[in-house]
Amino acid sequence: MAIQFIAGDVVVTAASMTGPNLHQALPLSGVVESVTPGAPPTAVTVAWGDGTRTLYPVVGSGATSVLLRRNTISTNMLLNRVVQPNAASGIPNPSGRLSGAVAQQFDLEDPNGTSVQTVVVVETPIGVLVTAEANVEVIPSA
């Protein structure tokens, strides 16, 4: 059963989860400080990891989500493994520049608690790649 955002949830911005263009910093995490229950919830206040705090009057759901809950995964943990985009992903990888170590990996849910996908955050030589776990493969020798 889907559980909507509640205080204490760890969240990331949906904007930091866009891909496959490269970000230049690891995604910022925050904790939901307060929320008005609803479907979807509203008036979500997040205390971010950099010490700032933001009130989101509207957080949306599904394709309009601006915040996503991050949950730890229990299987297929790739943290610290070196990975590369696989052939099926359609993500180019010229000269291996989009290969790198997995810095973060988590399941994402929208504000209604609907599962979105499992993502990996890969530190590449030219930026941070955020993509679905299904889009990467482990480099065997690493």
Place this chain on the structure above:
Amino acid sequence: MAAIAAGSIVIPSGALGVVETAPRPPMCGVCASAVPPAGPGLAPTNVVVAWEDGTTVSYAESASVLTQLLPPTTPSLLGSRATYNAAAMTVIPAPGGRAVGPVILHSGFTDAAGNSPVTDFVTVRTPLGFLGLPLSITQVVPG
């Protein structure tokens, strides 16, 4: 294309300055809410954007300040080394390879009202900063 609405992925139009090198790449945001345009070809108003750094900003007028990101319309150059093409180099100097670097962003885009330009744009991470280039004046450099 449609005008910016809830769920649209946007970047600041100010980050699209071409030729000059910027200190940081465009930041992504997602539109949380917007008042629909008053008519065709017009931009939405009161656009609230949730940026990837956790901040939110409300834009009373979005026409000249926000740009929508779309998938690239040509094969992505992400990760390729790129710089100005030969035609552009007749007017833009690129001494010492300082305008060369890997592509970290390649996107199609529209303005806030949903009007599409005729070319994609790329952002190149150079030794001096982040270079925004229309795809029409971009070339891939071997290596």
